[in-house]
Amino acid sequence: MLKEKLDKILLKVQKPSRYIGGEVNAVVKDKSKVDIRFAFCFPDTYDIGMSHLGIKILYSLKNSIPNYWCERVFMPLPDMEEQMRKNDIPLYGLESLDPIKDFEFIGFTLQYELCYTNILSMLDLAGVPVYSKDRKDLFPIVMGGGPCVCNAEPIADFFDLFVLGEGEEVNLKMMQLAEKFKKNGGTKQEYLEQAAQIEGIYVPSLYDISYNEDGTVKAITPKNGAPAKVKKQIIDDFDKVYTPDSFVVPYTQIVHDRSVVEVLRGCIRGCRFCQAGFIYRPFREKSKETIVNQVKSLTETTGYDEVSLSSLSTSDYSDIEGLLNDITEYTDKKGVNLSLPSLRIDKFSDEVVKKIKSVRRSGLTFAPEAGSQRLRDVINKNITEEAIFKSCKIAFEGGYSSVKLYFMLGLPTETLDDIKAIKELADKIIDLYYNTEGRSKKAISISISLSTFIPKPFTPFEYEPQATEEQINERQKYLLDIIGSKGRRRIDVSWSHYDTTILEAVLARGDRKLSAVIYEAWKNGCKLDGWNEYFKPEIWDAAFEKFGIDKAFYANRKREYDEIAPWEHMDMLFDRSFLVRENIKAHEEKTTANCREKCAGCGINKCLGRACFKYE
């Protein structure tokens, strides 16, 4: 227990309550009755990690087993890390305040590529060697899960194993095997070889990777009985998927300070840039009754006055209007606010819109992603100008005077005409505002947020080059020029830094050669790369240079359809040929209907043994 040591330093750091645990609903167990201890590490700060739904689900699930104890661990900010190192305080679990190096598992959730250096920081702060090969003992086993596992190659050298896909079941199997080893003995190598036999577990050290002279992957060869393909795990009966009936309620305010109920998994839309839309297939939803019950139990156990529905696209819930009616019947009575991020309001009756308080509160946001219909067809983003205008009109009549629009720059086939269309869309919304009767008397404000498109594995655009810095700068400048300084009084434009996007692009489609670069960058002080104030691009560049690695090879190179991808041994349960077909259609500017309208033939239904939807 490090409590006494912590008492000495906590008043010297910002917001100390996030480093001490003890929150409502935090699970504390009697150590003497626990066999397997799991450190659930979120490689970002408490404020961000505590907002994440996945950690809450798996935390509760693991703790539902009497002799397993799962604790939460987050990345300390530099002020805290400095104090910890100065006072010899190793990274600890928030529940027990015990050092996590003595736990059986140290597990990371891998939500985005820019957290990779945080993983090394946390392992090092825990007092655990960062390279898997240097950890000779059976325990702790360092594992990872989450979306980035679909290509975990750049961090493969640091991990003992990964869980691919939905972790609800496979996590427990992995822990049961560890329990057996703890009782009967065995080496780490034996454990890993047996773990590799569990479906959905990927042990990177059991695969040899060879490269061609041009740097591309030549072959991925499994050894010691590891499967040629690691199969993503899914929960088929989603209505019965494990859902926690309580959340840990933090003291300090976090990013999403409310209870969250997941309503569906997967997405029917098939937007070609969106990795989540592919890797979370198939589409599955919970029943209305289950969702309403979960809203009730979470509200009662947390005391939150706000609940949010979560999914990739909540509007696509099959009976969304009925669901909202059922939920608001309860939330209105309880005085609880229902918040629905990114809900498309053009689909609903006025009555329902009125019910959703947060729609009134949080403003109007659209993500057309591309300015022109042509480019929206290329990326298969099914939002039309008419739908945007219809929603805007409803909102303007309701007193709104600001609109936020999200776009991506650098999409495949993009030209300056597509950029021009961004400005034209904003102009049309301005006209619509001033022609709407009953609008607010305020001047309209439009904000345009530009991110840079990053090609991701397991999307139809995984073959595409990322636009270069010159191309992105040119397009940004063009947009700013045509909007003009006068126009920018009404239209506010913001954009992302290319430095971070290219790093994310490199890591997203990277291979194992990058482990050395990540290690080098971290060793020289890189961490919290996702935070502008901590990001150090020059150290990253020096690390790439040291190993003679060209970022453009990973980020800006077009891949042939038959190139062996570094993630070729991951089976996401749909056919890779589907991605090729979709890529070809993108270049033909042809759209693909959403899955509910018509099956696109991705092949995911083979794992279900049935069609995803009942088609007429």
Place this chain on the structure above:
Amino acid sequence: MNENNIAVRLFFSKTGRAKYISALDLITCFQRAIRRTDIPIWHTQGFNPHTYVNVNLPLSLGSEGINESMDIKLTEQIDFDAVRDMLNAVLPPDIRIIRVALPVKKHTEIEKSVYSVNIVCDYDKFEEFMKLPSVEVEKKTKKGITTLDIKPFTEIKDYERGHFTLIMPSGCDFTLNPSLFFDAFEKFSGEETERLDIVRTGILCKDGTQFE
């Protein structure tokens, strides 16, 4: 406000890990705790009603308290012990309701706080520090930073090698955070204090009686 509301004072302890909860976060914590129970609580009226709770005297971050209080309003009469038990069932382990009672004093009557202090340091230096005729500190006010001699406002009782009772002003008009005294000591001794535990044990009113 409805005349039938019953003003109720909750006396509680805030110790252990809970000493790192800020005053503002403590309010949120109580509001959420109350929402987890069936206590008939009064909500503020208006466009955005919220659960009414009022902290009588915030405790500074890092100090423990064993006689803290917070006011709520009930919309109907229920047994006070039941309120205590319902809240203790849902509050974090390091915040415990000790008793629930009708308020006797107004919070504007508060004048001083009583702290029980345990300090581990160079005791000779500390005793020397205590004998200083004046202790000048910098205090942030609305007008900027001013210098203040806190010695006349600092009362030390029952001193026994690092363990003592400290009484400092903490009313509506004039409050001194005990950390001012200990920061001044660190400056005086030139070294970091090994350990410092501050527990607020009581709150005194202008008439010298306990706030209750």
